[in-house]
Amino acid sequence: MSTNDPINAELKVKLGKYRLNSFEFQKINELLGRPPEGVEWALFSALWSEHCSYKSSRRHLKKFFSTSPRLVSGFGENAGVIDLGEGERVGFKMESHNHPSYIEPYQGAATGVGGILRDIFTMGARPIALANYLCFGKPAAKRMQSLVQGVVHGISGYGNCVGVPNISGQTEFHESYDENILVNAFALGYFGKKDVLVTSSAKGVGNWVVYVGAKTGRDGIHGASMASESFEGSADQPLDESKRPTVQIGDPFYEKLLIESCLEVINQNLVVAIQDMGAAGLTSSSFEMASKGGVGFDMYLDQVPLRDSTMTPEDILLSESQERMLLVCEPKKFEAIKKVFSRWNLEATKIGEVIEDRNINLHWHDEVICSIDPDLLTENAPNYDRKFEPDFTKLPETYVGDSNKISLSDIETIFSSLQLAPKNWIYDQYDQRVGAQTARDCSEPVGVVVLPESKRALGIVLGCRPYLMRAHSYTGAMDAIYYPAIELALKGLEPLAVTDCLNFGNPEKPNVMTDFVATVEGMSEACRSLKAPVISGNVSFYNETRGQNITPTPSTGLVGLGSSADQIPGSYFSKNSDLIYLLTSKNCISISGKRAELVGERLKLSGLINVESTAAYVSGLLALVKLGQVKASRIVGAFGVLPTLVKMASSPFGAQLEISATDSIKENLYEVIVVVEANNQKLFEVQLDNFAEAFTYKKLGRVTADAEINFKDQSLPALSVAQLKALSRKAWQNSFPELT
Amino acid sequence: MLKFGVQVLPKPEVLDSQGRAVETLLKKEGFNLNSCRVGKYIELEVEGDSSVAGLAEAMSSIKKMSEYVLYNPLIEKIEIIKL
Amino acid sequence: MLKFGVQVLPKPEVLDSQGRAVETLLKKEGFNLNSCRVGKYIELEVEGDSSVAGLAEAMSSIKKMSEYVLYNPLIEKIEIIKL
């Protein structure tokens, strides 16, 4: 191809604008039997984007463990749904809004929350809980203070107003996110006995296609394809300020009206199918609904309610204006639907009809501007087999332990790390209790809501520890399942199912793709061992800025079920002279841990996680907790036992330990701390002995009331809990002086 | 001492969620209203005198403050008024 | 069509926490600033012509809307501007 050739030059510009490559252009030619015309460009651009088509990940996502007798609806639907028994079901999903949040943190994060909520209530579930997984760069990185502030305000601004409690979260900091922050929002919705579940599969020739919610504006045009590209693009496609799409503005008030009205029409059986307009707006919702139902649509684009009357058909097709839904209904039910929406001050407008022909005919006034088989855009989207290294289970180096003695200044360094800093500046701004169903809030390792009808406890916890992902992605991915699963088990909640948000760099780079494949395999193995399927998720590639890729970050959301919220062990010490135990998994591996990274060393592992033993550990812990003796519990996380104990030591408590200071900062996969009444020691130890297959145990010491941590060998003097906590608080204040 | 007002409004192409809600309500109540947009109003007092140079300097300082924190140029526009 | 702007500010005796936060931040950054207050700005478009009678009528309608809901006279003061 000569660039001097005017035709080729024109084509190149077009491919650039629509973010399609020449291979894809070729494929479109073959499918259509001619080059694309008019709005077809926009359609292929949107639906063949990485974001909508999963073209680099599809073949791998198939490998996810995804079966369960509880499964009601899995991959492919808006959100995964599982059956909890007793007539209750929950649907949940997690989604990224990384690029928009970096551009405009408040609106980016807010619309991320809005979008994930729509994925939930579009199925007929009432959203009852939110959670968020955030990764930021170094505090000193450019714009980082305002990014953190904007993102948190955006999440709280939207979630609080729409009235869904945010009950859990995770926040990470690392330089690999300096120019690519991650904002992943999780939402969970509830179906009671009588609640109707609907899908997005359009049916019934002659039925009407109805548009509801906010009017369409120029918001986020080309958003989907932009989210599928590295930041600041390639050299020949610099991100031109003027070509930036209009920032999408979220309106949580409108969303609240949409929730109520959509649930009303769904539960009154007025709709056949419904889908939110998310990425690539009207295009993706209509094409997916038609394609799934095996039908076609006549769509009258000139009937779409507009905020700006000068919009072209292409603008209308690609707009990502928020708070809009598309539904299919029988014509005779339209008036009833309209009435419900109008009661909530919203409009419902007929914009098309379902036709037998498997074609989407786009009308613009009296003209048919496009007529195309929806499957060409959905089913026939590219499916790439990107290059990766298959030996990802191999460990680069083996950890053989180290014999360095810990010093006071080591302890100070550890407690001054941002990893241990309290995150309450973040979650104090989230309404954690609206709905009046919250039993455990963000101040706890696991968020818990009480199910409205059966009053059982439902736990939500997010996982993925980037420092492990940086060390060994296969192990880190397993940890993204096991760590939260253990956290659930420790609260007496059985891990049931998983959602995920796979945040990665540029998939065209083999090392990124290798991490991706390793992640899918690692997560899947862990899920299989726990019989907890992955029921929904989202992939976010191209988290890359000028060649710098993020830490591979597969954030996960695990949901667990328990019989009652009154029997959940606490997370804090509550009584002098209670006994503290350390329970260690069989075949546990040791790692040089977060501390290695803190001092600039590569984190090493002693081996691979043993899947069977770890699964047995999870079920053993769950069974132990259910016996009812455990008063408080926590998993041992970053930096080992000591920081975990300090987290548990609410004022005025401390601990007298039977281990050395040096041993108290070792990290193993996995260990947990449990607390029991001293009077129950015998009974408890008998119980522990019964779980010898699942774990070994050791008495760590006892709770004291002097707010000090004392070690066995007195190699270090007693540590003041208050002082250690003050160091952690200061770590936050020094990093984010404006955010206190 | 000089006083300025800064009027901040969402850009015309950007959705104004607040304005939309207020507009709907006022129209329902039967008020004569075509459209309504809601933004922020900030009043600032700065050191300076009303000489041409003094005014120019103050104005440039107000502009800088506006860009620094008073509005978000991605989604808002401003108008600065000498009071 | 006539256009009006309504500037709403907290009364002087009311502590304006938003204004104070902005003021503190700007002063910390070394900006030339004595004080700052943050309120609302509402732009309204109403039917009407620019004749004296038309203007008067429009103005009275704007005043009614302001009193009806746009500000809370207990804690705020307003200024209406013809644009």
Add this chain to the structure above:
Amino acid sequence: MKKVGITRFLGTNCDRDIWAAVEDLGFQPEWLWFENQYDLKEYQAVFIPGGFSYGDYLRCGALAARSQVMKSVKSASQKGLPVFGICNGFQILCEAGMLPGALLRNESVQFIDTWVELESMTSDKRWSFQDNKKIPIAHGEGRYFIFEDQKAKLYDQDQVWLKYVNNPNGSMDDIAGVLNEAKNVGGLMPHPERAMQTWMGSKDGRILLEKFLN
């Protein structure tokens, strides 16, 4: 069963929570839709729930305060109907002129979700209680404000209902809730309906609601 009305505005999000609490206490809740007028004679009491009516746009509670249903509630309250406003409901009652004062942006300029301890200040039996109560707050604009001269009147007439033991938002005189002169209308920023069960973290809210309804 005795009927208890619960107002519902566009955007209200704690309506279902207070509904559950009212049911739990053995009363029969009924919705009062914002666009309708009601004759409230048969109602034992009315709740104005918390939570972002009209998205808190313009001023919290301002748009809801001007609704049809509030006209009914206001006139019924003048005839003695007991009215209880929670959080946004408190803001609505102030905006509607049914309670004195106003609620401004928190001193920290941030939304705050936390637990607070409340002390009862009034001697009125419907509202007063003995031991301090632990109840959560969740608001961005809960800083109570009233001009000095009116504040004196508030104290004189025993209208200060609740005070925070540790002021979370900069409220004047630590005020968390107030009553009208006739003592049949009360509003508070904390959410008693979120403190109904041990698993919620406290059952103290139940006591406030029970006292009000009985």
